Amino acid sequence: MNKPELxxxxxxxxxxxxxxxxxxxxxxxxSTLDYEKILQIISDGMSELLxxxxxxxxxxxxxxxxxxxxxxxxxxxxxxxxxxxxxxKDHPHIEEAVSERKPVFLPNTQxxxxxxxxxxxxxxxxxxxxxxxxxxxENTVLGILILGTCKESRKFSPKEIEFGQTLANQxxxxxxxxxxHTDLTNYKNNLExxxxxxxxxLEAANxxxxxxxxxxxxxxxxxxxxxxxxxxxxxALKAMQVKLIQxxxxxxxxxxxxxxxxxxxxxxxxxxxxxxxxxxxxxxxxPEHQQYVSVLLDGLKSGIExxxxxVIGLNQxxxxxxxxxxxxxxxAIIDNCLVMLHHQFKNKIHIDKNYDKNNFTIKGNVGxxxxxxxxxxxxxxxxxxxxxxxxxxxxxxxxxxNITISDxxxxxEAANLPKVMDPFFTTKEPTKGTGxxxxxxxxxIKDHKGQIDINSIINKGTTVSINLPIFNKx
Amino acid sequence: xxxxKILYIDDEELNVKLFAHNFSRNFDVVTGLSGIDGLALLExxxxxxxxxxxxxxxxMHGLEFIAIASEKYREKxxxxxxxxxxxxxxxxxxxxxxxxxxxxxxxxxxxxETAINEVLLYIQTF
Numbered sequence: 001m002n003k004p005e006l007x008x009x010x011x012x013x014x015x016x017x018x019x020x021x022x023x024x025x026x027x028x029x030x031s032t033l034d035y036e037k038i039l040q041i042i043s044d045g046m047s048e049l050l051x052x053x054x055x056x057x058x059x060x061x062x063x064x065x066x067x068x069x070x071x072x073x074x075x076x077x078x079x080x081x082x083x084x085x086x087x088x089k090d091h092p093h094i095e096e097a098v099s100e101r102k103p104v105f106l107p108n109t110q111x112x113x114x115x116x117x118x119x120x121x122x123x124x125x126x127x128x129x130x131x132x133x134x135x136x137x138e139n140t141v142l143g144i145l146i147l148g149t150c151k152e153s154r155k156f157s158p159k160e161i162e163f164g165q166t167l168a169n170q171x172x173x174x175x176x177x178x179x180x181h182t183d184l185t186n187y188k189n190n191l192e193x194x195x196x197x198x199x200x201x202l203e204a205a206n207x208x209x210x211x212x213x214x215x216x217x218x219x220x221x222x223x224x225x226x227x228x229x230x231x232x233x234x235x236a237l238k239a240m241q242v243k244l245i246q247x248x249x250x251x252x253x254x255x256x257x258x259x260x261x262x263x264x265x266x267x268x269x270x271x272x273x274x275x276x277x278x279x280x281x282x283x284x285x286x287p288e289h290q291q292y293v294s295v296l297l298d299g300l301k302s303g304i305e306x307x308x309x310x311v312i313g314l315n316q317x318x319x320x321x322x323x324x325x326x327x328x329x330x331x332a333i334i335d336n337c338l339v340m341l342h343h344q345f346k347n348k349i350h351i352d353k354n355y356d357k358n359n360f361t362i363k364g365n366v367g368x369x370x371x372x373x374x375x376x377x378x379x380x381x382x383x384x385x386x387x388x389x390x391x392x393x394x395x396x397x398x399x400x401x402n403i404t405i406s407d408x409x410x411x412x413e414a415a416n417l418p419k420v421m422d423p424f425f426t427t428k429e430p431t432k433g434t435g436x437x438x439x440x441x442x443x444x445i446k447d448h449k450g451q452i453d454i455n456s457i458i459n460k461g462t463t464v465s466i467n468l469p470i471f472n473k474x
Numbered sequence: 475x476x477x478x479k480i481l482y483i484d485d486e487e488l489n490v491k492l493f494a495h496n497f498s499r500n501f502d503v504v505t506g507l508s509g510i511d512g513l514a515l516l517e518x519x520x521x522x523x524x525x526x527x528x529x530x531x532x533x534m535h536g537l538e539f540i541a542i543a544s545e546k547y548r549e550k551x552x553x554x555x556x557x558x559x560x561x562x563x564x565x566x567x568x569x570x571x572x573x574x575x576x577x578x579x580x581x582x583x584x585x586x587e588t589a590i591n592e593v594l595l596y597i598q599t600f
Contacts, residue, residue, distance in 0.1 A: 258558065262530060265557025265579040266486055272580030273492030280496070280583075308580055315559040 021049045022167070029171075035178045039070035042145065042171050046133075047072045050156075050164060052147045054125060059143035059175075060098070064088050069143070090117040097132040098141045103165045104132040108153045128153040133164050135172035142172050142179075242423045242439050257314040264311050271304050313339045316370050324448065327361040328369050330394055330401060330468075337373045345381045345390075354393040362401055362470045364448050372444040375437040376405050376464050382432060383409025383462060399470050406463035412456040420454060477502040478594055479521050483512040483539065484528035484555075496583050501590070508532065509539030516543055522550060523597060524590050526577075529556035529564070537567050544572060551593040555581060 025045035029038055039057050047055035055072040068075070068084040075084075088095050092115050097104040106112050107129055109122040121127070127148040135142040145168050156164075275297060282293045313336040338351060345351070380390045388408045395402045412420060419425045421442045426435030445452050450468035479502040482493045490505045497503050504519055506512045508531055516522060525543060527536040534542075540552045552572065554564060557579040567573045575589050 261559065262557040266489065269557065269579035269581055270486075270488045270492060272582075273489070273496055276581075276583045277492060277496050280499070304580055312559075 018049060021045060025049075025171070029174045029178075035175075035182045036069065038174055038178045040072075040074060042175070043070040043072045046145060046164070046167070046171075047147060049167075050131075050147055050160065052131075053150045054127060054148040056146045056148075057143060058086070058094065058146070060088075060141060061085075066091070066094065066143075086117065090115055093118065093130070093132055094144050094146070097134045097144055101134055101136045101139070101141055103134070103161050105156055105161060106130040106132070107155065110153075122148075126150050129155070131156055131161065131164065133161075133168040135175055136169050137172040137176050142175055238423045239439075239443075242436055243443065245436065261311045261315050264307065268304055268308055268311070271300065275300050275304065309339055312336075313370075316366055321365060321367055324365050325363050326366045328364045328366050329359065329361050330369070330403065331355045331359070333366065333369050334373050334377075334392060334394070334403070337370060337377055340374060341377055341381060344378070345384075348387060349381060349384055350387075350389045352389055352391045354391065356394045356396045356401075358396060360396045360401065360470070362468055364468065365444075368444045368447065372441050372466075373403075373405075375441045376466070379437060379464075380405060380407035380409060380462065382428065383407050383411070385410065396470070401468050401470060403466045403468070404463060405466075406461060408461040411458040411460050411462055412454070413458055417454065417456060421452075478523050478590075479504060479519060480524040480526065480590060481506070481512060481515055481519070481522045482526045483507070483509065483531070483536070485531040486528070489528070493581075497587070500587060509534035509536070509542070512539050513543060516547060516550075523594060524551050524553070526553040526555055526586070529554055529558055537563060537572070540567070540572060549597070551597065553577060553586075553589065555579065555586070 022045075025041060028041040028045070032038060032041075039059075043055045043057050047053065053072075056068060057070045058066040059069045061067045064087060066086040066088055068086065088098065093104050093106060109118075109128055109130065114122065122130075125148070127150060129149045129152075131147045133145045133147070135144065145164075147164070278293075279297050282290055282297075286293075316333070316336055334353075334355075377390070377392075384390075384407055390405065390407045393402075393404045395404075416425075416427065421438045422435075423439040424435040425439075426433040428435075442452060445466060445468070448468050450466060453465045453467075454462065455465075456462040477500065480497065482490060482497075482503060482505045484490050484493070484505075485507050487507065490507065494503045494505055504515050504522060506515050509527075510533065512525070512527065516525070525540065527539055529536040531539075536554050536556070540554070544550070544552060551574050553575050554567070554573050555577040556564075558564075559578075560576060564573075564576050568576060574593055577586055577589075
């Protein structure tokens with residue numbers, strides 16, 4: 001085998017040859033970033049440059065461990081990792097080069113003192129002369145290049161050694177760069193992995209949040225539904241309370257008025273009996289005084305009749321009849337209510353009646369209709385502060401009756417108009433109203449399958465229009 | 475012509491007095507202050523044709539009295555005169571023909587006289 005020495009100054013052909021090899025090494029290094037490939041290129045290139053058959057690169061994995069990373073001729077790709085590992089202390093020549101950061105030359109393995117590990121390798125690969133070139137980069141040793149001749153020993157000139165070391169140092173930059181690149185790639189891969197992990201974690205968390213959100217939404221809907229149900233029950237309860245108060249009130253009022261009616265009717269009966277007896281007496285026994293006495297007797301009779309009308313009205317008002325098939329004389333019922341309210345408006349309010357001339361009746365509940373018109377009329381009376389008018393008209397159509405009651409009182413504010421039929425809504429003073437009048441009126445109209453419509457202008461007056469069917473089909 | 479005998483029962487003494495006063499011109503009026511009185515008077519006066527009773531009275535109210543009386547004296551005619559509005563009980567008595575008519579207080583002498591005369595005519599005819 002040819003032993004090409006490193007070119008001497010002036011040997012241009014040799015220089016070009018060496019330069020060619022260096023350029024080849026550098027180009028190869030530039031063209032790849034693969035760490036292992038770069039090491040292989042360096043190993044092959046350096047052995048070619050120095051004309052040596054065998055080369056090996058060990059990298060320092062850590063301060064005590066070496067990893068066989070490339071050889072010339074190349075390593076088998078299936079060489080297991082544990083066989084590629086070696087301890088620095090088992091290879092004193094490598095250790096020397098590494099610690100001194102300088103090349104070490106071993107001229108002849110057969111005569112040199114070797115460790116067991118060194119001996120094993122040199123014998124296995126039949127190595128004779130060995131040159132150890134550490135890769136030094138900014139005072140740090142990255143690894144070592146070992147060049148070796150097989151079978152024969154050879155000498156390296158100091159210049160060759162120095163050149164080799166300089167080149168090794170330069171190449172260590174490439175090694176370092178590619179190592180950085182590998183680190184960077186690993187780092188990047190690691191980052192991607194972390195990102196992927198984090199992403200999937202976030203997605204999982206997001207999914208969980210979505211589930212929680214859905215649950216919350218569901219619960220929220222449930223709460224909204226329950227709230228609505230409660231509101232509906234509350235409304236129903238309020239309406240029930242009104243009915244209860246109303247029926248309780250009317251029941252006790254009924255007992256009371258029936259008692260009063262009876263107690264008043266008896267003395268009225270005395271008076272009526274006495275009046276009729278006197279009337280008969282004068283007619284029979286003193287016809288000459290008839291004219292004079294009749295004025296007195298008529299006064300007595302009118303008083304008895306008016307008192308009796310009030311008692312009848314009271315009885316009508318508080319009648320405890322549950323059915324809706326009584327014959328109700330609407331005009332007479334309204335008149336009755338006016339009798340009951342007379343003390344509230346006499347000398348203060350002019351009542352203008354415009355009744356339908358036909359003496360019609362509708363099917364309904366006499367007592368409840370009395371309550372209805374009393375409530376509506378009382379509102380009109382209370383709306384008039386000093387003097388005013390109330391107009392009452394009744395009109396029978398084919399199958400409906402319209403009753404319109406209008407006053408020129410204080411009116412209802414537009415904002416309050418939608419609330420007037422709500423239970424307990426009132427703008428009256430505490431002693432004048434409970435806020436139940438129109439709520440009760442509304443219920444009574446509903447029970448008669450009728451309708452109520454209220455129009456009002458503040459300070460002008462209020463008109464209440466009620467429509468009741470003549471035959472309510474209940 | 476003989477005055478027909480009628481019975482009036484009311485727990486108010488003044489009512490009884492005035493009733494007798496007003497109706498004596500045309501009828502022979504017997505009066506009592508309770509249902510017990512009424513039953514005793516019916517026993518004593520079999521010629522009573524018509525019975526008029528107040529409703530609200532102690533011990534026995536008007537319809538209770540009439541119910542007992544009519545069991546024994548089916549041919550007599552019974553009326554109620556009351557200060558109360560018509561009640562279910564009175565309506566039922568009208569429907570079952572226990573009483574002929576119901577009058578309300580304050581009384582109307584003419585109305586009651588007319589009704590009595592109508593039933594007397596009916597009794598005489600049949």
